[in-house]
Amino acid sequence: MRRPTPDRVKPGQESVWDYPRPPRLERQNARIKITLGGVEIVDTDDVLRVLETSHPPVYYLPEDAFESGCLVSAAGSSMCEWKGAAHYFDVVSAGRATPDARPVVVPRAAWGYARPMPGFELLRNRVAVYPQLMDRCTVNGETVIPQPGEFYGGWITSGIVGPFKGIPGSHSW
Structure with a gap:
């Protein structure tokens, strides 16, 4: 399949292409x-991001930046x-518990x-988190849109343009 036509980049934006x-x-000031x-x-400003063709950035955060007990090793x-x-x-979040008073647990939501x-x-x-599995993820106060597709963990903000791997028809990009 041919490479898609990249979206138009406006001032202050980056193209995943x-x-x-x-x-x-790279280290990210965010x-x-x-x-x-x-x-x-x-809540951290110790941020690394991985940039790969056709993918929005994936953010990696220090394990110790997460609330204690939040990350539980999974199979x-x-x-x-x-x-x-x-x-x-x-x-795991002990915040808004489920109706039966158990914490919120999202399996395999980070890696x-x-x-x-x-x-x-x-x-x-360091740990990356699938934004689609969290209530809310922000970069400098802007709410992230998750990268399309269940497998991908990219974070889309207004400063990133695509098209993005994960949309229908992008499997062979």
């Missing part, structure tokens, strides 16, 4: 907040040819790399 492949890891169960579980793993073997976390591949060592002890 200008992002590299293999991906690039404040990230994540809410689950009506409670803010992360399973996956492999990224550039970053290495990913392990998963259930994300990280215990032993990242060369070039991605800074991802050690």
Whole structure:
């Protein structure tokens, strides 16, 4: 399949079609907040992002930036040819409990790399979160739109233009 026509970039925006492949890891000057169960579980400005062609940025946050007990190791793993073997976390919030008084638990809602591949060592002890599984994720106060598709964890803001991997017909991009 041919590469799609990139959306028009306006001043202050980035096109995911200008992002590299293999991906690039960079420090981001941003404040990230994540809410689950009506409670803010992360508020940090210690942010790394991974940029890859056709994908909105994926933000990686320090594990210790999450509220205590929020990240619980989960079964399973996956492999990224550039970053290495990913392990998963259930994300737990004791905030707005369910009607039967149990905490909110979102299975496999986050992932990280215990032993990242060369070039991605800074991802050690960091976690990325699927924004579509949280109540709200923000970058500098702007609410994120999740990357389309269940598999992807990109965060779309007004400063990022596509089209984005994950929309119908994008499987072979």
